[in-house]
Amino acid sequence: MELLLSGYMIYSLSFLLIYIALATILHLQFSITGIVNFGIVGFWGFGMYIFALLQLKLGMPFVLAIVLSCIITGIVSLILGSIILNLDDQAVLVGTLAFATIIEYLTTTEKWATNGVMGLGTIKMPFDFGPVTDLVFFLFILVCLVLLILYTAKLKTSSYGRLLLSIKDNEVLSRSLGKPTFRHKIIFFTFTCMLIGFFGALSAPLYNYIFPRMIGPGITFTIWIALMLGGRTRLLGGMVGVVATVGLFDYFIETVVPIPTEYAEMVPNFKFALYGLMLILILMFRPLGILGDRKREVKR
């Protein structure tokens, strides 16, 4: 129990929630709309850095900084989306990946704003409740995540959800039914990227101190692997996948399993290799992930 409520555990669990949120948003973008976003970390890091800059350089209060960083992330993704979203999947993949790389480089090179590799800090928590501050923040993230999952569940059975699925399945057919698919893709991409930016902004106070190496492509790959592993067609696929990858390796093994210190530093290096191995095994034996796909029920 003590271990559960200790600072490190809360901190770890908060990040688990952030990852689950990102995987759920990827489910919205990729599994429902068919947008191959390979730059999740870009939008996440962008939101995080903008939030940090607004708070540290301009001294903005928490809520205002969060709202503004969402809006700025939205504007950037709107511009990016209008350029790439009418291209094919491969181009979208490369475009978003390039965006994330650009963001990573900009945070390194633009030292006047970001301090370069030295990093930015210290980012303050929005409130101070003494020893339970971290716990309250964790609960706040939890509420946001639950809202996101409820939204996703509801969306899937709404007319907008059907429209998005139709775009993923057969965009030309959807257009021939009079649906302005390009516009909808841009709007939804912008909206979901704003959500990524929002969770990025929430991560900043968690980290306290942020630097460019944190927003490397590893996070994008982890989220993709998690979603594939959990089940890309399922609402909770992202959650299951994140728990099975990040949860298992970063937290369970690192905090609970007693690993001799001389091997401890091998864990992070082994992690990606094991993610890859798990992905290969899952794709071979359960192509639609751990949760799999709901069977197409044929009631007779």
Place this chain on the structure above:
Amino acid sequence: MREKALHLKNLVKRFGGRTVVDIKDITLGTHGIEGLIGPNGAGKTTLISLITHKVSMDQGQILYYKDRKEIDISKKSLDEISRLGLVRTNQIIQDFESLTIRDSLLLSLATSKQEKFYNIFNEKELRKSTEKEIEKYLDYFHFENPDGHALSAGEKKLLDIIRCMLLKPKFLLMDEPTAGLPQNQTEKVIELMREKTNEEGMSILIVEHDLDLIWKVTENVHFMSEGQILIQGTPDEIRNNKTVITKYMGGCDA
């Protein structure tokens, strides 16, 4: 005779060096149901794709007439054209894999107002307001399981037609609508086409290789060959036309 729905002027489409469609001056939609026939590779499907802008033309102009207004649709996009009431069904089966039959029809009926990312609580209302219309079609064609996915080619083909009918187009282009359908369903589709043209003022252009159907259903037929519309006339005129017989119906057996 009705007022024309479409006027094609100097429409040209080339694929590589080959001219697939080359139409000088043609009006379409002056009758309830018109037919478009011609040998394979004549450019019939390409013509339909050009009209709905699924494929873009190399040169020419397409004018569309709606409520006595003339609209130049040469530059408009596929979805804009569809919203103007000019809709096509597909020759090659097109379907949404993730949507059940009922979902697919709901998609067709949902208005752009109902399709907003923040508007996710309107499902009940939408289902209620569209139930009658959807049930009518589902009963008419006897879908076995409307809440499952369309499985057979025939079901998918019917679904494609119903989706288009639900849009209540003014001018419907049907590319081989009955290919792959069993006889009783074909009859039902024909019946539906007649009903729509007579009662709701829809105009239909069908591309078909089933000539019996063409002679039986259409009021006017366009004969297309090598990218050009060579002859237009009533089914009887076309049927007895020498060019049509030699180019399409196989020599002198008619």
